[in-house]
Amino acid sequence: MRFDRIDRYLRGDHDGPYLPRTATEEYKLLAKRAISNWLPLVVKTTAQTMAVEGFRRTDTAPDTAPAEWQAWQANRLDGRQAAIHRSALTYGQCFVTVLEDPALPGQARIRAVSPRRMIAFYDDPEADALPMWALRVDAVPASSDQAAHGWFYDASGVTELSIGGKEGTKALSFTAHNLGVCPVVRFAPEIDLEGRVLGVIEPVITLQDRLNQGVFDQLVVQTFGAFKVRTISGLAPELVRDPETGEPVLDNATGKPRVVPIQADASRFLVAPDPDTRFGQLDETPMTGYLEAVEAGVRSLAAVSQIPGHHLLATLLANMSAEGLKAAEAGMFRAIEEFKKTFGESWETVLGLCAQIAGAAPDPAAQVVWRDAESRSLSQTVDALGKAAQMLNVPPRALWRLIPGVSATDVEEWAQTAAEDDPATRLADSLSKAAA
Template sequence: MADTIITPLVGAEKGLDTLRADTVRLDRVDRYLRGDHDGPYTPRSATEEYKLLAKRAVSNWLPLLVKTPAQALAVEGFRRSGATDAEPPAEWLAWQAERMDARQAQIHRAALAFGQSWVTVLPHPADPRRPVIRGVSPRRMIAFYDDPAADAHPLWALRVDSVPQSTDTAVLGWFYDATGVTSLSIGGKEGTRVRGFTPHNLGVCPVVRFAPDIDLEGRVTGVIEGVIPLQDRINQSVFDLLVSQTFGAFKVRTISGMAPEIVRDPETGEPVYDSATGRPKVLPIQADASRFLVAPDPDTKFQQLDETPLEGYIAAIELAVRQLAAVSQVPGQHLLNGTVANMSAEGLGAAEAAMFRAIDEWQHSFGESWELVLGLCAQVLGIESDPRGQVTWKDAESRSLSQTVDALGKMVQMLGVPVRGVWGRIPGVTATDEEHWAQMQAEDDPAMRLADSLAKVPVPAGAA
């Protein structure tokens, strides 16, 4: 268990040591995401040509494993428990003011790639009633919990601007706890020292963790680290393909039993010797589509070496990519083009079932984290947070619109679900759309129009 009370100076040094220990692992994940992979195996005597092929063999599939599910993870609304008003909650207005509709994708992608990411919520320095929401990379922040698997907020957290491997280099850091944020200078010749303190009056450490896969010991797992060996295998297969394609994917003609024609001096008729080798020069054999090869010696044999078949290398690459898809739960059609030809919406939905099961699990995890973020926003706004409020997610599952509308219509007719209750389940409909529809419905209500018209009729003077 972490210490329940720790000073910023001690916490800063402890947190920076923990970040240093994780740097090698997290930097490796970041390096592979950006396409900077460990090269395929090449012999020590490899020529520059082989080294060039090794560079070209790197085929970066890993960003697709993050982008594909992240594109289906989009929060598009927040509902307070028991709320019936069409006006969006104040927390959601703060969310939109911070442009989180777009910035949430960065937080989701970092969490999926590295296993966790962080979000901080603090009052704006110039306006204490305005929440400031910021996502932080796990390569720049670490948090300590009393129970890392169950606690909603950490005891304290540390964010730094960089993670130097040497303790002689000073870095800027920010220590978050339940009282405020302490800015520090960590390490260096002058040692760790406090630069300032800003209270936040939130009562908890204003840091929220986004962890898609966390176990009961608080350990987190991302989607990239476990599939790096598969990515290396793909790169090796592509390298072998390129080598075979470059040096063996063409037919080779051979001639045996025929002496080459020697270059002779036109005046003396004597052989012309190569000054570098000391051997007679020979005329190259002219072989093209317009010429016949004729040998004066009847024992001369013309033969042909066939090209190296490439189908096996291509099949090995496709097999490795399919294994990558199976391990990551990303459908093969997202990685291999041509596998969804003439596939119906029902077939496409079945093929993507595994990925959407994973997305559903991540929505539960990320949803709780976003609700904690919006709860902190409510505290900054000075209103009571709603622990029963829920975020709503965009429906990105592959279904035909007619099939969806038919199912929603049956819910309204056969199950008595209110019409407005199914608006949010229509693909592509946002919370703003629902607000506009509710306003339009109210304006088109005959009873409301009658009431408005009666309200505009002037009342005669002296009428009771």
């Protein structure tokens, strides 16, 4: 299957480099060692720049955390969101289910599901935010006699299923969710008008195979041709002789006299008694071309995946100015901005379902706040925000959320502290206490 192949390559189980049919065990060992898995780095480099750190509703004050964000914190999504983003980037899609927690009424339970375990059917696969129905299967049984455990999601509820086996498919239980829609949200970084999804791994699998072949060729040359070879011609071999009789010792397998092996290494000086003996040398194979071929493969991988070359090759970072570094990363951040738009819509749908479960009305204009991951210093950001407050009369509190690394929880805490330190507030508290 398509997703199984992507998963296999992500874990380093690649198709091996080309080998002739007569390859020896030494060549097969080198082929195993030639697997250089760059694909996890392609996923991590993109995923590590994407993190939701806040949520804003149009009907809630900027320094107040809405109910949706409380559900976010309760489900520990500050940390769990990374796995969802990585899965969506890897396979081209990932699913998230949103249901009421049976143990905590009014509290949403958000769970991520791998696309290898779930399928969803859409009326319009490109435009619909939610599917008509979705089917989740834990694992495919090893035997046809065994049943698989699954769940069927639709607009009315969740049906627990026993799929296949001797008794066939049957419903085990049904739980209504009262949401009116199928509570399964898809995260897809790239989707076309026909509903086809594409991740960051599948387009570069061919380049990964090319890299493995280049590394294999390099290892072969490094192992068998990277050293000078000494040659000797016209030298009669010295025979192994019996110490008692002085007669040559015959080899049991061939019946021929055994030859004393020539001890040739860097610490020995070769001499021969025969004046017709000639010593020669075969030069080593230059490694430069093979190293450059591997580097060219990495550059191609960086270009196709829109990952800056210096993230994959440290040698490209030498003597790079700040302007050059920003220009080199521009392509990656353009791709990340596109991913943030699609993932942001998915997170807003997830949090809208959380609001519905909490008894609040979803805000169609609400937005998630992404962490700023671009290469800029804190002093530059604060200076720009200060000028915005002074020259454009932007309220300082509205700028708190734009400071890198500041979450919605931090903004809410700052607002509470500012209210406590406000002189008018302190005076009002003092008067109320005196009146009491």
